[in-house]
Amino acid sequence: MxxxxxxxxxxxxxxxxxxxxxxxxxxxxxxxxxxxxxxxxxxxxxxxxxxxxxxxxxxxxxxxxxxxxxxxxxxxxxxxxxxxxxxxxxxxxxxxxxxxxxxxxxxxxxxxxxxxxxxxxxxxxxxxxxxxxxxxxxxxxxxxxxxxxxxxxxxxxxxxxxxxxxxxxxxxxxxxxxxxxxxxxxxDLDLGHLPFSRGLGIAQYTSDPVFARLARERAAAPRSGPAPRVTPAAVRTLLEISRHHPGRALDNLRSPVPRAAVETFLDVYSxxxxxxxxxxxxxxxxxxxxxxxxxxxxxxxxxxxxxxxxxxxxxxxxxxxxxxxxxxxxxxxxxxxxxxxxxxxxxxxxxxxxxxxxxxxxxxxxxxxxxxxxxxxxxxxxxxxxxxxxxxxxxxxxxxxxxxxxxxxxxxxxxxxx
CATH class of the missing domain: 3.20.20.70 (Aldolase class I)
Structure with a gap:
């Protein structure tokens, strides 16, 4: 041709x-x-x-x-x-x-x-x-x-x-x-920035039924270790995670699943x-x-x-x-x-x-x-x-x-x- x-x-x-x-x-x-x-x-x-x-x-x-x-x-x-x-x-x-x-x-x-x-x-x-x-x-x-x-x-x-x-x-x-x-x-390190930890770039995971089950199981499990520090930056990160997770942002803010999804991703992706x-x-x-x-x-x-x-x-x-x-x-x-x-x-x-x-x-x-x-x-x-x-x-x-x-x-x- x-x-x-x-x-x-x-x-x-x-x-x-x-x-x-x-x-x-x-x-x-x-x-x-x-x-x-x-x-x-x-x-x-x-x-x-x-x-x-x-x-x-x-x-x-x-x-x-x-x-x-x-x-x-x-x-x-x-x-x-x-x-x-x-x-x-x-x-x-x-x-x-x-x-x-x-x-x-x-x-x-x-x-x-x-x-x-x-x-x-x-x-x-x-x-x-x-x-x-x-x-x-x-x-x-x-x-x-x-x-x-x-x-x-x-x-x-x-x-x-x-x-x-x-x-x-x-x-x-x-x-x-x-x-x-x-x-x-x-x-990235100098900015302390990993997009996945803010819920960006993980849509293949959050749209997957197997991953969704893993995230729900994590959200339901008792938390271990020290609670994260509440800072303005941490609040902004939580808002980002809620916006990027499937569903309504307000509902996501009230749910432990979006944050658990990010934590699950960081555990399983590599x-x-x-x-x-x-x-x-x-x-x-x-x-x-x-x-x-x-x-x-x-x-x-x-x-x-x-x-x-x-x-x-x-x-x-x-x-x-x-x-x-x-x-x-x-x-x-x-x-x-x-x-x-x-x-x-x-x-x-x-x-x-x-x-x-x-x-x-x-x-x-x-x-x-x-x-x-x-x-x-x-x-x-x-x-x-x-x-x-x-x-x-x-x-x-x-x-x-x-x-x-x-x-x-x-x-x-x-x-x-x-």
Whole structure:
């Protein structure tokens, strides 16, 4: 199928410019970040933009793209370009998905629905976060969706999430492996701010029947330990929890369940004991294709093949989990070689532009996930901002491929600069 996304997007911008209209969000990655961050609250910017430790991994993710260069070829017929990919027997017009990002209600009200609408308008799937502010069922029918799974300490809750993902029309489940505990994130720590402790980003849990039962059981149990101190900040937190919990805020204020739900979440969401034995049970737990997210080592990629999963996603969680970790793009060629065409390899972490997407595809990724840039578009213009950011990335990808003299990014000639 011929794709003309690049020229069409350029022509639209320049035609609008004749009438004095400019893009709603910046097309420059650097300016998009600058303005998007300014549009966020301090807490939202810290949570979305922050990384682990001194944030060396975040810097390494970006530096990795600078170590590669494209060698354009000329006088080739590139009038027809095709960026479509097949994933798990389904065709995708574009090799791009939106990465799962939790607690997006920090950025904008009804953020997950806005992201779903923006992704659908741009023609790419959204990976719905396990830590979303909207239940997965509320996004059903809004574009194509995958579901991200954080493996809870409760296997019963894991099974409930998987069943709900299937029933709500998700096309795959993305099991995040690198967040069995939260990384050391100074930007959040210095603010003393974890959105989940305020009831933000736990809607998948509070909408789940298994979790609701666990929360009710906790609320009914005798409290142990010292009572929390009553301070103005504690009162504000209680009000936040009551607003974000399902039901009427006034009723929630009178009930012990919303606070118990937050405490239950903090107890069950992470599972440091997660192992390959758990992954081996997935085929009996869900009919959905399974993607393992957070694979960086070739040996882990080989074990994923042996475990019978359907794909791996090379990712260091955008630099949010381990400081001084290997850059995702640097890890990609080794994982691709280890997998040896036995399953698709995807990539996220550090992706900002269509040129970045092109490099990742040329190095063997089947598709790429975009993260922080769409949140900056969300902050600036809601669903329209998300759609524009995605459309701009796809347009640059298309132009990069055509101007390099090839018809798809996989055909690009690339080499290391140093």
């Amino acid at each position: 011929a794709i003309a996304a690049g020229r069409a997007r350029q022509e639209q911008v320049y035609r609008d410019g004749v009438s004095g209209r400019r893009p709603r969000v910046p097309t420059s990655a650097a300016e998009l970040e600058r303005r998007g961050r300014r549009a966020m609250s301090r807490r939202a910017d810290a949570y979305v933009g922050g990384g682990a430790g001194a944030e060396a991994t975040m810097r390494a993710n970006r530096a990795a793209f600078d170590r590669w260069e494209t060698v354009p070829r000329v006088l080739r017929d590139v009038g027809t370009r095709d960026h479509s990919v097949d994933l798990f027997g389904r065709r995708h017009e574009h090799p791009l998905l939106l990465a799962p990002i939790g607690a997006l209600d920090l950025v904008r009200r009804d953020a997950d629905l806005e992201v779903a609408r923006g992704a659908a308008a741009a023609g790419v799937p959204m990976i719905v976060s396990n830590q979303a502010g909207a239940a997965m069922e509320s996004l059903a029918g809004v574009g194509r969706r995958w579901f991200q799974l954080y493996w809870s300490t409760s296997d019963e809750l894991v099974d409930s999430f998987l069943a709900r993902a299937e029933a709500s029309g998700c096309e795959a489940v993305v099991v995040t492996l690198d967040t069995t505990m939260l990384g050391w994130r100074p930007r 599972r440091p004991q997660l192992s390959w034995d758990d992954i081996a049970t997935l085929r009996s737990r869900t009919a959905l294709p399974v993607v393992l997210k957070g694979v960086l080592h070739p040996d882990d990629a080989r074990r994923a093949v042996d475990a019978g999963v359907d794909a791996v996603l090379v990712s260091n969680h955008g630099g949010r989990q381990v400081d001084h970790a290997v850059a995702a793009l640097d890890a990609l060629p080794g994982v691709v070689e280890a997998v040896a065409d036995r399953m698709p390899v995807l990539l996220d972490s550090g992706v900002r532009t269509g040129g970045d997407v092109a490099l990742a595809l040329a190095l063997g990724a089947r598709a790429v996930c975009l993260g922080r840039p769409f949140t900056w578009g969300l902050a600036l213009a809601g669903a329209a901002g998300v759609a524009q950011v995605v459309s701009d990335v796809l347009a640059e990808l298309d132009l990069t491929v055509g101007l390099a003299g090839v018809r798809s990014a996989a055909e690009l000639e690339v080499r290391r600069r140093y």
